[in-house]
Amino acid sequence: MSTSTAHKQDPKTDHKLIDGRGVAMGIRDGVAKRIARLREANWQPRLVSLAVGAAEPAKLYIRNQRKVADKLGIEFDDRYYDESITREELLATIQALNADPSVTGIILQRPLPDHLPMKELQSAVHPLKDVEGMHPSSIGNIVYDDLVLGPCTAVAAVEMLKSTGLNLPGLEVVVVGHSVIVGKPIAFLLMSEGATVTVCHHMTRNLTVHSRRADAVFVAVGKPQLITGDMIKPGSALIDIGINQIEDEQGNTKVVGDADHDSCYDVAGWLTPVPGGVGPVTVSVLMQNVAKAAELQKRHYEREFGEADFVVSS
Amino acid sequence: MSTSTAHKQDPKTDHKLIDGRGVAMGIRDGVAKRIARLREANWQPRLVSLAVGAAEPAKLYIRNQRKVADKLGIEFDDRYYDESITREELLATIQALNADPSVTGIILQRPLPDHLPMKELQSAVHPLKDVEGMHPSSIGNIVYDDLVLGPCTAVAAVEMLKSTGLNLPGLEVVVVGHSVIVGKPIAFLLMSEGATVTVCHHMTRNLTVHSRRADAVFVAVGKPQLITGDMIKPGSALIDIGINQIEDEQGNTKVVGDADHDSCYDVAGWLTPVPGGVGPVTVSVLMQNVAKAAELQKRHYEREFGEADFVVSS
Incomplete structure (x- = not known):
């Protein structure tokens, strides 16, 4: 002893x-294959990271996410906002990302300054783009x-x-x-x-x-x-x-x-x-969620648009 | 002994x-007051019960819900469907109820026949009309x-x-x-x-x-x-x-x-x-949810329409 x-x-x-790194690498191997298939089908996964008033430890964490995303073929768009951003501005930003078809995943980095309501903002992320799994309906699905x-x-x-x-x-x-x-x-x-x-x-x-x-x-x-x-x-x-x-x-x-x-x-x-x-496993699971979210969006899109039998009215 | x-x-x-009946009556007293306030503000709570192929025990349960709703001033609309109803028909029914402003609560009675996907249908109920608390986001909120x-x-x-x-x-x-x-x-x-x-x-x-x-x-x-x-x-x-x-x-x-x-x-x-x-407490809690759901819809409506400073574009 x-x-x-x-x-x-x-x-x-x-x-x-x-061995966290070993478990992480095992997950990444599977994710890399799924990302490759998505890209072949014109579904390039793209992850947008929103950080508000980020201090150095948060930035280090985000740089690490970018490094792993790069390796896996996931586009990574890291955005930094000043502490002065309002709840309304951040909500509008999230809603615009929800509506942007080039964005397949959204991360709201922790911690947020005290004036920003974490749970409300997290709930504003579309459940199919919620790669952190923090939307109440994502949590409720686990219970199910x-x-x-x-x-x-x-x-x-x-x-x-x-x-x-x-x-x-x-x-x-x-x-x-x-x-x-x-x-x-x-x-x-x-x-x-x-x-x-x-x-x-x-x-x-x-x-x-x-x-x-x-x-x-x-x-x-x-x-x-x-x-x-x-x-x-x-x-x-x-x-x-x-x-x-x-x-x-x-x-x-x-x-x-x-x-x-x-x-x-x-x-x-x-x-x-x-x-x-x-x-290290957490970052791999995040990227696995990025792949899964893009797959879900692809399936959703195909259900909506894939059936040719419809009429467009102006 | x-x-x-x-x-x-x-x-x-x-x-x-x-004493379940005692606990139930305590809850109902509070609910009755909330229902009265809602009605005064032109928010008449109305609960729609959807039952598919209901057998006698389920019907007894629904009659009991009606009895309690009647006493509390909640309108109760019990609808019965034949086992032959399809998933699509029931989904369309739920969506129409979601969009109907006179409906403040929706119950999907259990059990459903095997060909109807309970969780999917439950998730189709608008979270603010989910008086059974079964939507994944309702469950997720408890976790929060x-x-x-x-x-x-x-x-x-x-x-x-x-x-x-x-x-x-x-x-x-x-x-x-x-x-x-x-x-x-x-x-x-x-x-x-x-x-x-x-x-x-x-x-x-x-x-x-x-x-x-x-x-x-x-x-x-x-x-x-x-x-x-x-x-x-x-x-x-x-x-x-x-x-x-x-x-x-x-x-x-x-x-x-x-x-x-x-x-x-x-x-x-x-x-x-x-x-x-x-x-008996369960039925009272259901009616408490009916009051709460109507209050949430009222607040949501007032936020949307209560501020006069807007422009209507055709």
């Missing part, structure tokens, strides 16, 4: 670590066991669990964190797969009682070291969705998840590294 | 039994902690729990049954209230392990005697949403829930009778 070397282990050779465009981080986290080979029907899963964009969608996705799911949060009386009985724990709270090795069951899977910037003893900034990696490494059967875990 | 008399106890005097029009049975079941006075934040709740229209929405509603929720179902390995640790158990599966007294924690609340017709030893048909009432009565702190439990 060596806590200092655990971090240095390589997911490619250490089979306890779930009908995954059309799922929230990217949640889908990515579930993909990480699936990559362990654990059998989901009947699996005892505890999700720590009940956010709308991560915790709850993970819970619904897992329910659709037949897992027995408990959702815990800051009001849960005794988190350890739940986390210790789980075959798999998902954590998405934003608190470093919230989950420690003594809180999980030996041999269980730990999917860490937290991304926290902390300072180590030497004063260097580093990125860690919500789990105490070293103590959990000793107990878990599988765990995700941070960084290099759920993060 | 007498199992033969437990059934005869009256919710009005037996404080272990949660934004209860606009909630699924009636789920909302009713949660109202039953609230009537016990138990404090929901941190409460350990187990929901048995993961259906889209009952089990899952109950789970999201309870998560929004701060409860720690586990959803169990037919793939759950050991239901009793979960049900015995819960402060409150909801059961909505459709299996008589699925939950017995030895499966629940002493003093806990048991909300039974099952409605099953069985034959007793004398060959008489009677309606029972999913819990074995007599053995659970001895252990639970509170439990719902069946019939007379969640059922």
